[in-house]
Amino acid sequence: MSYQVIARKYRPRKFAEITAQEHITRTIQNSLRLGRVGHGYIFSGLRGVGKTTAARVFAKAVNCSRMIEDPVYLKDVTEPCGECESCRDFDSGSSLNISEFDAASNNSVDDIRLLRENVRYGPQKGRYRVYIIDEVHMLSTAAFNAFLKTLEEPPPHAIFIFATTELHKIPATISSRCQRFNFKRIPLPEIEAQLRSICEAESLDVEEDALQLVGRKAQGSMRDAQSILDQVIAFAIEREGDRTIRYETVAELLNYIDDDHFFAVTDAASANDPKKMLETARFVIDNGYDEQDFLEKLIEHLRNFLVIHNLRSARLIERPDPVRERYMTEARLFSPAVLMRMIDLLLQASRELRFQFEYQFRFELVLLKLVGIVHPSVEPQEDVHMTRDASPCGGPQKKSP
Known part of the structure; x- marks a missing residue:
């Protein structure tokens, strides 16, 4: 079996597993309990903080059979059960109710027109068809305009979730038709805690300073932290018997200045x-x-x-x-x-x-x-800081008389 990277292997499958975005997961879960599910959402924030993951869990939850049929479970748990047919189809990647598009490579008017044609058809199972559009800010102006009518009068079975790292590039005519959720940069202690649990699951011993260094390098992105951890493990574990990740090893790999x-x-x-x-x-x-x-x-x-x-x-x-x-x-x-x-x-x-x-x-x-x-008192009289090269070419600049 081929190796699965940490970022995919430990990707959250429930709202409770999404790190540091409780203000968003709580709002979505309450909307599910109250039956107030909207038709358009914009998830914005730094790369790797859980936008697409939250969209997938949301898409999984709205079609979970147990949440639909069991009001007590819906009220008390409000998580996709992972056991019904809809959840199993989602986990195996065979669900027809969830469609993901990459707007960076499908950003033309023709792509949006094709999407609009597909929106007309209802779900085969469950209640909704969910369309997750990543990097939505990459759509052309004409493509955004082609989306307006669909967002204004969507079919009752359609939910659109737009994920973006550049919210300011989305036209106001689009954002005003959607609920907007801003994902926070993940605090360093929570990144460390997640990395520590991953290391425990992988039977790895890791020094606390090494974990903090990985977390700082990620700069608030959980996915970046997990990718760096993957790289660190490959560099640090030379022998099967020694499964310890040390600070010095991480600093050497990341070219970190102490x-x-x-x-x-x-x-x-x-x-x-x-x-x-x-x-x-x-x-x-x-x-x-x-x-x-x-x-x-x-x-x-x-x-x-x-x-x-x-x-x-x-x-x-x-x-x-x-x-x-x-x-x-x-x-x-x-x-x-x-x-x-x-x-x-x-x-x-x-x-x-x-x-x-x-x-x-x-x-x-x-x-x-x-x-x-x-x-x-020891500062030189003449300013030596880069006065000789005032131009990008590095040539001397003549002083004015």
């Missing part, structure tokens, strides 16, 4: 130590890390100090407890004003490095200038 190196930058800046700052810059360059990525993560590092100053707490910092304690301790080394000046410098440098040559040299200069911001 927090210690960002603390090395701020330590060098606070200690007025240009030598240590240059050593940190050379470490980044010599080990093949991306300078642009380093500056972006350094901005996040300084942001964490600002969080400490403003909240007097580390609860919004997504790091292990020892690292949070270090932020609490070292935040006093910098005032909020100095931190903002450092962030402004790094934001400007991050934008300019994309278009300039000799970026390694300029990367070193940017880090050295952080020392001058913290200790203004």
Whole structure:
């Protein structure tokens, strides 16, 4: 049997299994209990947060025989039973009541006209025919217009669920005819909890810091986290007897720069130590890390100090407890004003490095200038930050008289 990736193997099959979207699953379940099922829905949000999964569970629930025939089960459970003929057909992929379309590759007027023709036919079993349209924002303007009449006066057996990552691209004439649900970015603790349960099911031992690193890399997307975990397992498990995933292994695979190196930058800046700052810059360059990525993560590092100053707490910092304690301790080394000046410098440098040559040299200069911001007495008289190359071509710019 061919291998099934984690994102598909552990895909939720019930509303209760959908992570961090309770505001949506609760609303849908209440509408099922009350018999107030609409004809058009828009599910929007970041990639991999459960939009298509929720649409499939919804489509499965509206045709579940037990929910239709057993009012007590409908009121108390409100989940597809997974045992009736309709649910089994859905799980096996043979249900004719559920149709999925990819709007990215079927975005013409002719595709929508064909869909409109199919909508006229009622379900063979159950109550509804459900049409799930992924990436609906990719439809052409003419295709959207062709959909208007169907959405305004749909047949009673049809439900349309539109999934999109770019809600602003959907015309108001379409969105005003649908119920809109915005899916949240999944919090890091809930991603970690889900990954931990997957590792337990796969008989894997995993360090907590390694799980957090995978979750942070996913940036709020459960599917991305599961895909990264798949990659980590393939990289980390070399022998059948050793099924442990360690932090160092994950950091190596993801080419992750440890927090210690960002603390090395701020330590060098606070200690007025240009030598240590240059050593940190050379470490980044010599080990093949991306300078642009380093500056972006350094901005996040300084942001964490600002969080400490403003909240007097580390609860919004997504790091292990020892690292949070270090932020609490070292935040006093910098005032909020100095931190903002450092962030402004790094934001400007991050934008300019994309278009300039000799970026390694300029990367070193940017880090050295952080020392001058913290200790203004040693700041050079002339601004060395990228004044020589004002154009994308990198040529010297003449000073105006």
